[in-house]
Amino acid sequence: LDTASSRAGINLVTRKLELGKIGIVGLGGTGSYVLDLVAKTPVKEIHLFDGDDFLNHNAFRSPGAPSIKELSDKSKKVAYFAEQYSKMHRRIVPHDYNLDSSNIDPLHGMDFVFLCLDRGRDKRLIIEKMEEWSVSFIDVGMGSQLVNDSLLGILRITTSTIKKRHHVQDKNRIPLSDEEGDNDYSKNIQIADLNALNAALAVVKWKKLLGFYHDRESEHFSAYTIDGNNLINEDQL
Numbered sequence: 001l002d003t004a005s006s007r008a009g010i011n012l013v014t015r016k017l018e019l020g021k022i023g024i025v026g027l028g029g030t031g032s033y034v035l036d037l038v039a040k041t042p043v044k045e046i047h048l049f050d051g052d053d054f055l056n057h058n059a060f061r062s063p064g065a066p067s068i069k070e071l072s073d074k075s076k077k078v079a080y081f082a083e084q085y086s087k088m089h090r091r092i093v094p095h096d097y098n099l100d101s102s103n104i105d106p107l108h109g110m111d112f113v114f115l116c117l118d119r120g121r122d123k124r125l126i127i128e129k130m131e132e133w134s135v136s137f138i139d140v141g142m143g144s145q146l147v148n149d150s151l152l153g154i155l156r157i158t159t160s161t162i163k164k165r166h167h168v169q170d171k172n173r174i175p176l177s178d179e180e181g182d183n184d185y186s187k188n189i190q191i192a193d194l195n196a197l198n199a200a201l202a203v204v205k206w207k208k209l210l211g212f213y214h215d216r217e218s219e220h221f222s223a224y225t226i227d228g229n230n231l232i233n234e235d236q237l
Contacts, residue, residue: 051076061191104129112137
């Protein structure tokens with residue numbers, strides 16, 4: 001039971017989050033933190049999509065603290081996280097495969113989807129289908145560079161809804177290739193705090209869309225830069 005909302009007296013506001021099905025595509029660093037936050041809401045079902053194993057390096061950019069035994073089991077990410085979060089939330093459904101044209105149909109019935117893939121080439125089909133099926137989604141991304149022995153970085157949150165989609169293609173708001181140049185994140189640098197922040201910004205935007213938080217600007221693209229601690233909002237509705 002969500003005693004946090006009742007203690008705070010916001011039960012009526014929290015009910016705005018009672019969607020039927022939420023999809024999280026990609027259970028890496030950012031996707032696993034999205035799950036951590038969404039699992040603390042009253043959504044009916046949370047569907048997890050990822051075909052990779054949960055390995056030692058994943059433990060350093062994911063919430064929680066897996067044991068050596070759990071890591072040695074080499075479970076699928078979706079199986080590991082479904083087991084962990086099923087202790088708190090019913091109906092967490094694992095799909096232990098990467099989405100392609102042969103298995104993408106389960107996304108058709110989603111009320112909302114979080115895209116948390118670090119491989120741009122895998123997103124094109126998913127985005128096309130979600131637009132075809134009128135499914136709203138948020139895509140997250142992270143870029144980092146090692147400069148003078150410290151990291152520079154940008155976190156990106158791109159929102160696509162039935163009311164506003166054209167900015168995704170017109171402004172190339174979602175990278176759809178893997179030619180990332182000097183992006184050190186693609187080399188699996190472990191940055192759990194940035195993963196958590198990227199996830200938190202995405203979930204806050206999702207809650208804005210549902211009216212849980214007040215949304216003054218209705219932005220559909222945000223970017224946070226680490227070195228200047230700046231958050232910009234663009235592509236307003």
